[in-house]
Amino acid sequence: MATATAPQLSVQQTDELGRELDAIRKLVLADLGEQDADYIRSVIRLQRKFELAGRGLLFFGFIPPAWLGGVAALSLSKILDNMEIGHNVMHGQYDWTKDPELDGRSFEWDSACPSDHWRHSHNYIHHTYTNIVGKDRDVGYGVLRMSEHQPWRLYYLGNPLYAALLAIFFQYGVALHDLEVDRIVAGEITVGEKREQLEAVGRKVGRQTLKDYVLFPLLSGPSAPLVFAGNASANLLRNLWAFTTIFCGHFPDGTIQFTELQTSEETRGDWYYRQMLGSADVEGGKLFHILSGNLSHQIEHHLFPDLPSSRYAEIAVQVREICERHGIAYNVGGLGKQFGSVVRKIARLALPD
Amino acid sequence: MTVIPFPPARLRSPASRLLRSGLLDALAAPHGIESYLELLHPSFSPRDSRAHIAGIRHSGAGSATLTLVPNERWNGFRAGQFVRLTVEVDGVRETRCYSPACEERSGGDIEITVKAHRAGKVSRYLHEHAHPGMTVRLSDGEGDFVLAPERPARLLLISSGSGITPVMSILRTLCAERHSGAVTFLHYAPTPREVVYRQELAALAAEHRNVQIVLAYTREAVAGQLAGHISGDHLQRVARDYHDAHTYVCGAPGLIGWVRSRWAEEGIERLLRIESFRPPSFASARTSAAAGVVHFSRSDEQVCDDGRSLLEQAEHAGLRPQFGCRMGICRICTCRKTAGSVRNVLSGEISGPAEEDIQLCVSVPVENVELAL
Numbered sequence: 001m002a003t004a005t006a007p008q009l010s011v012q013q014t015d016e017l018g019r020e021l022d023a024i025r026k027l028v029l030a031d032l033g034e035q036d037a038d039y040i041r042s043v044i045r046l047q048r049k050f051e052l053a054g055r056g057l058l059f060f061g062f063i064p065p066a067w068l069g070g071v072a073a074l075s076l077s078k079i080l081d082n083m084e085i086g087h088n089v090m091h092g093q094y095d096w097t098k099d100p101e102l103d104g105r106s107f108e109w110d111s112a113c114p115s116d117h118w119r120h121s122h123n124y125i126h127h128t129y130t131n132i133v134g135k136d137r138d139v140g141y142g143v144l145r146m147s148e149h150q151p152w153r154l155y156y157l158g159n160p161l162y163a164a165l166l167a168i169f170f171q172y173g174v175a176l177h178d179l180e181v182d183r184i185v186a187g188e189i190t191v192g193e194k195r196e197q198l199e200a201v202g203r204k205v206g207r208q209t210l211k212d213y214v215l216f217p218l219l220s221g222p223s224a225p226l227v228f229a230g231n232a233s234a235n236l237l238r239n240l241w242a243f244t245t246i247f248c249g250h251f252p253d254g255t256i257q258f259t260e261l262q263t264s265e266e267t268r269g270d271w272y273y274r275q276m277l278g279s280a281d282v283e284g285g286k287l288f289h290i291l292s293g294n295l296s297h298q299i300e301h302h303l304f305p306d307l308p309s310s311r312y313a314e315i316a317v318q319v320r321e322i323c324e325r326h327g328i329a330y331n332v333g334g335l336g337k338q339f340g341s342v343v344r345k346i347a348r349l350a351l352p353d
Numbered sequence: 354m355t356v357i358p359f360p361p362a363r364l365r366s367p368a369s370r371l372l373r374s375g376l377l378d379a380l381a382a383p384h385g386i387e388s389y390l391e392l393l394h395p396s397f398s399p400r401d402s403r404a405h406i407a408g409i410r411h412s413g414a415g416s417a418t419l420t421l422v423p424n425e426r427w428n429g430f431r432a433g434q435f436v437r438l439t440v441e442v443d444g445v446r447e448t449r450c451y452s453p454a455c456e457e458r459s460g461g462d463i464e465i466t467v468k469a470h471r472a473g474k475v476s477r478y479l480h481e482h483a484h485p486g487m488t489v490r491l492s493d494g495e496g497d498f499v500l501a502p503e504r505p506a507r508l509l510l511i512s513s514g515s516g517i518t519p520v521m522s523i524l525r526t527l528c529a530e531r532h533s534g535a536v537t538f539l540h541y542a543p544t545p546r547e548v549v550y551r552q553e554l555a556a557l558a559a560e561h562r563n564v565q566i567v568l569a570y571t572r573e574a575v576a577g578q579l580a581g582h583i584s585g586d587h588l589q590r591v592a593r594d595y596h597d598a599h600t601y602v603c604g605a606p607g608l609i610g611w612v613r614s615r616w617a618e619e620g621i622e623r624l625l626r627i628e629s630f631r632p633p634s635f636a637s638a639r640t641s642a643a644a645g646v647v648h649f650s651r652s653d654e655q656v657c658d659d660g661r662s663l664l665e666q667a668e669h670a671g672l673r674p675q676f677g678c679r680m681g682i683c684r685i686c687t688c689r690k691t692a693g694s695v696r697n698v699l700s701g702e703i704s705g706p707a708e709e710d711i712q713l714c715v716s717v718p719v720e721n722v723e724l725a726l
Contacts, residue, residue, distance in 0.1 A: 033445075037444030048388060052389060097444055098447075101388070215376070
């Protein structure tokens with residue numbers, strides 16, 4: 001199957017698109033207030049309660065239902081922390097509150113990846129150069145072949161295996177993301193250039209490991225192995241969930257990757273258009289959207305990365321209407337359909353075209 | 354309404370020792386133990402100083418006096434200093450500076466008076482929404498308008514309008530300490546009705562023989578009191594020895610301007626301390642016409658200098674820099690200037706062109722300026 005190509009819009013059309021989307025943004029910005037601040041704080045409070053419940057229940061991990069409940073609560077805590085809270089707060093979605101705890105520049109999340117690195121690799125690189133092969137490092141994370149624009153090599157035969165490993169160890173994959181290990185291996189940059197970042201990753205991984213795999217198990221005394229296993233399970237479930245929702249954002253059938261040449265002279269309207277073509281939404285209920293950090297509204301998130309994620313659902317209605325009017329395909333489907341097509345793509349691209 | 358403190362006093366000190374230990378922080382990483390404790394009670398915060406409102410008195414003149422009970426992280430204030438009070442208005446945290454009028458203390462209740470301004474976001478919010486039990490964020494005392502620890506033998510306090518509060522704090526502190534040096538307190542108000550602490554001032558003067566209180570009214574002649582704005586004549590009548598006095602002045606720009614130039618003329622500025630509670634007038638402070646360009650490098654925005662403060666120009670350009678007092682005292686809006694000279698409208702001082710931190714709210718460009726915003 002050939003790479004999908006973008007329907008061409010005229011300059012007037014993309015300009016109009018830019019104006020319409022800017023207008024949506026302005027209206028939402030003007031409407032932000034107490035309810036938005038209350039919302040994110042209520043999610044944070046909920047996350048803290050899941051965290052306490054998870055740690056508490058695992059303490060009694062020798063009782064099987066307590067162990068299962070503990071893993072569930074701790075997984076939910078980590079998922080909420082990374083997705084709806086961390087990812088969105090670090091985008092600066094709540095900077096307008098002037099609350100230091102919601103400050104995008106200083107927020108730290110419960111993940112192996114230092115938040116400063118994330119802000120660079122994700123907020124800047126991925127959101128600016130979305131789906132431009134060779135610039136957006138989220139296309140394949142330096143290990144996978146996720147686009148026909150990436151020339152096939154023998155190495156890519158392992159595509160499904162690499163993807164499975166990335167899913168299992170996702171937080172560590174994210175932690176290594178900004179180190180650009182693949183470019184170090186290729187000799188494009190040296191380890192020395194990345195030393196400071198490497199040390200920061202080491203410190204963050206150290207703190208996370210100390211907490212989940214040393215201190216909490218030790219504190220539980222004889223239940224230590226159970227607490228260790230519970231914490232590992234919670235981290236694993238969070239990893240699998242994050243991988244699933246994130247890979248549904250830009251790789252389902254119908255999403256388009258771009259070359260540097262195609263995007264060299266973009267207007268604001270063109271940029272918006274690329275974000276729409278390169279992203280896909282996932283349908284689901286309210287709970288599903290919250291657990292995915294509203295990345296299920298990936299199109300809306302990529303159009304307005306710094307608007308509070310809880311607004312994406314209402315924005316989506318307007319974006320769909322704009323897409324219909326301009327004849328742009330709005331890529332949306334259930335989790336099964338979207339993730340299924342991602343899995344098939346990972347398998348298909350393991351082989352030469 | 355009674356407010357029950359949390360945790361009970363007898364548990365506080367061992368509990369907070371444990372809370373500040375490294376183990377709990379390692380367990381609660383990366384968010385810190387505090388974010389879990391807040392689930393229990395909003396005013397309980399081992400690192401952040403907060404206070405709950407214990408009482409509110411509304412006075413007829415459109416001002417409300419709040420009694421604040423700070424938590425144990427609060428380190429107090431010294432006579433004359435201000436505290437920063439932070440509340441949330443429609444989801445946005447807003448900070449304003451208030452001078453407690455009570456005597457200096459290292460803990461316990463403090464009182465602040467909030468005057469209602471129609472356009473004032475925070476004052477309006479406090480007037481409409483403050484209620485006993487509500488939690489606010491409260492900073493320690495700040496600012497160098499402060500009574501010297503070694504109390505001066507001769508003191509002259511001058512204030513006008515709501516500028517009375519820090520000066521009142523100095524006076525009450527001295528009286529509470531039974532300070533024996535001579536203190537003259539000269540206060541300006543439009544009419545007697547607008548003097549907030551009139552009865553208490555009279556009582557203090559009656560009780561402390563070293564304290565002399567003089568009220569001056571600018572809009573009403575009252576027998577036996579001074580009339581009109583500050584003048585050399587007033588000074589001669591009230592404190593003939595003012596060149597020997599440590600002088601503290603807080604009030605309207607006119608009063609401050611007069612005192613500043615008079616003290617400068619007589620070469621006795623080193624005895625003078627000034628607190629200004631109104632934004633300085635930018636129009637009169639400018640010496641040259643606006644000409645340059647202001648470049649906000651992080652957001653890649655650029656505006657033509659319009660003569661207003663850099664804070665206002667940044668906001669006008671659609672940026673949202675942090676700010677607090679907007680009058681050059683709290684330093685919340687401090688920002689890195691990467692190029693160009695600016696003038697501090699409070700001091701008149703012109704900075705060098707080098708990279709440095711400046712206060713946006715009281716800085717205006719004198720040439721092209723680049724800010725890391």
